[in-house]
Amino acid sequence: MTLTVMLAYISGFTGSAGTAVVTTDKAALATDGRYFNQAAKQLDTNWELLKQGMQDVPWWQDWAADQSEGGKSVSVDPTVITASEARKLSEKIKKKGGAALNPVSENLIDLVWGSEKPGRPNEKIKVHDIKYAGKKFEEKLQDLRKELEKKKSRGMVVSMLDEIAWLFNLRGNDIDYNPVFFSYALVTPTEATLYIDDTKLTDEVKSHLGDAVKIKPYNAIFEELAALKTSLQSVTSTGPETKYLIATKASWALSEGLGGEKNVEEARSPIGDHKALKNPTELEGMRACHIRDGAALTEFFAWLEDQLINQGKSIDECTAADKLEAIRSKHDKFVGxxxxxxxxxxxxxxxxxxxxxxxxxxxxxxxxxxxxxAGAQFQDGTTDTTRTLHFGEPTDAERNAYTLVLKGHINLDRAVFPKGVSGFALDSLARQFLWAAGLDYRHGTGHGVGSFLNVHEGPIGIGTRRQYTEVPLAPGNVISNEPGYYEDGSFGIRIENVFMVREVETAHRFGDKPFLGFEHVTMVPMCRKLIDMKLLTQEERDWLNAYHSEVWEKTKSFFEKGSVSYKWLERETREY
Known part of the structure; x- marks a missing residue:
């Protein structure tokens, strides 16, 4: 059961990011700027909405700590909070005079849900073919073991589902839209163990893993950690060689299962870092799947315009979404x-x-x-594209806002920067034109994208979050470029392409550092009706013409000449 499903059950809020705190007489739900409007609509009067990041609004940890005043305790399921979050929350509770932060052995929402709670998925997992993965899982294990050797770690407990899927070249279907499966893994210098329900493994998967990976039941992980904790009690030294590595995003339960800080080193996951650097096979897959997906979106937008304008039909938002999925499903290597x-x-x-x-x-x-x-999962990659269109006559305000967003999108796409620069440093390139007009948006500008994996993938990103200062962008990163602007109650604009970080040639090489730039792979036209050409510089016009020429050349072969889709693509990509 995913946390978002549990959150939706208890609160009615269906967003992908949120934290609920429930006391005996009140309840609060915290979320970020992406979901302020949605949460306000979905929460009833039992809930207080904590708009995180807004002035004078407490962070959920502070709100929870406030409820503990007078010696009250706060309880949490230790499998749904990280060890570092638990420490920080515990400190806040103590400062407020609260009793303690208590881990509970059984999730309280599960108790409320009872027999009506949906069962855990039990679908078979599949091998992710080497022709798409580009690297054998045995080599990935070797790379991880080199990292363990550098850190003098006894081993690593892996809990991020996309990291496990990537590490072993496997894919599943346990979480909607994310081709992952419920599991844990433990990798040491000599062994690798996958903790998973055996019923999910086909003969092909077992043959794929062979003798290189031991299989143990999913719930056996905590028994195993308890045994490791006991074995560590006899170790007298306290150096790094006595500790196991867990990712900073691993649960408090895993950390405590090993004995806490004495036996555990928390660090950014080396698996996540390696996964974010796509190999040549994965990069080529990204290029290919985005061309097919671009053709699907072009066909959809052409169909939608034809139905609404030429045929005079009434189409609702859900029907349109279903039509797009049906069009996508016709394309090669489509999974969902x-x-x-x-x-x-x-x-x-x-x-x-x-x-x-x-x-x-x-x-x-x-x-x-x-x-x-909208985005799709293909065997050779993952897509995520946003386009904003107008089928009639846009207002001046809409055209102005769209063009400012487009200018930011182009500016970020054209950026050249030295090796070592993070997404945090680049974020303002996309916002500067909106800022100059006193406008902004409440979401990040870009997120990492998986290769037939999670569409949102760390550790890289472009935005104002502190975490984006930690990891510089590097060749092989795949990331989105999606500035926007939203006017509550009126309209919203977002333009999103996926691009890849690559090394670029520059006239100079200051400090003998390589310089980096981007290669966009999304192949869908921008909306001509919404562009105010007077606001674009000549360089921006040149970029737009070059981009549309690329879209035309790479996707026109998907359509029959004279068809609605062909004519729409030809019109939308013609030169300015």
């Missing part, structure tokens, strides 16, 4: 969607992570902005 399609018209487009629901979604208004944020 990479997240819920955001199909939003008019004011709904201002809800950053809007999800249309059958029976309550809006009918698409041809005279209003339409925003579509």
């Amino acid at each position: 969607l990479s997240f819920d399609t955001i199909s939003s018209t008019g004011a709904n487009a201002a809800v950053i992570h809007y999800k249309p629901e059958p029976g309550s979604c809006a009918t698409i208004d041809p005279s209003a902005i339409y925003l579509c944020d």
Whole structure:
């Protein structure tokens, strides 16, 4: 059971990021700027909404600590909070005069849910073929063991599901849109163990893993950690060679299972770092799948415009989303969607992570902005594209806002920077034109993208979060470029491409450092009706013409000449 499903059950909030705190007489839900509007609509009067990052709004940890005043304790399921989060929360509780932070052995929501709680998925996992993975899992294990040797670690407990899938070249279907499976792993200098329900393993998977990986039951991980903890009690030295490595995102339960800080070193996961550096096979897969996906989106947008304008038909947001999925499913190597399609018209487009629901979604208004944020999982890569369109006559305010967002998108795409620069340092390149007009947006500018894995992938990103200062961008990173602007109750704009970090040639090489830039792989036209050409510089026009020429050349072969899709693509990519 995923945390988002549990959160939705207890609160009604269906966003992908949130924390709930419940006391005997009140409840609060904290989320970030992407979900302020959604949470406000979905929460009932029992809940206080904590808009994280807003002035005078407490962080959820402070709110929870405030409830502990007077010697009260705070309880938490230790499997849903990291060890570092638990330490910080415990300190805040003590400062407020609270009793303690207590780990509970059974999740309280599970107790409330009872027999109605959905069962854990039990679908078979599959081998991720080397022709898509580009590297054998045995080599990945060797790389991890080299990292363990550098850190003088006894081994690493792996709990991030996408890291386990990547490490062993396996894929699953236990979480919607993410091709992962419930499991843990333990890797030492001499052994690798995968903790997973045996019923999920096919003969092909067992043959793939062979003698290189031991298989143990999923729930055996905590028994194993307890045994390791006992064995460490006889170790008298206290150096790093006595400790096991866990990622900073690993749960408090895993850390405590090994004996806490005495036996555990918390660090950014070396698996996550390696996974973020796509190999040549994965990069080529990203290029290929984005061309196919671009053709699918072009066909969809052409169809939607034709239905709304030429055929005069009424199409709602859900019908449009279903049509896009059907078009995508025709393409080679398609597996499924990479997240819920955001199909939003008019004011709904201002809800950053809007999800249309059958029976309550809006009918698409041809005279209003339409925003579509959609992605797919292909065997050779993962896509995530946002386009904002208008099928009628946009207002001056809409065209102005769209063009400012486009300028930021182009500016970031064209960026050249020295090795060692992080996404934190680049974020303002995409926001500067909005800032100059006194505008902004409440989400990051870019997130890492997996290779037939999670569409949101760390540790890299482009944004104002402190974590984006920790890891510089490097060749092989795949990341999104998605500035936006949202006017509550009116319209929303976002333009998103996926691009890859690569080394570029420069006239000079200051400090003998290589310089980096981006290669965009998303192949979908921008909306001509929404561009105010007077606001674009000649360099920005040149970029736009070159981009549209590339889109035309790479996707036109998917369509029959004279077809609705062909004509739409030809019109939208013609030179300015």
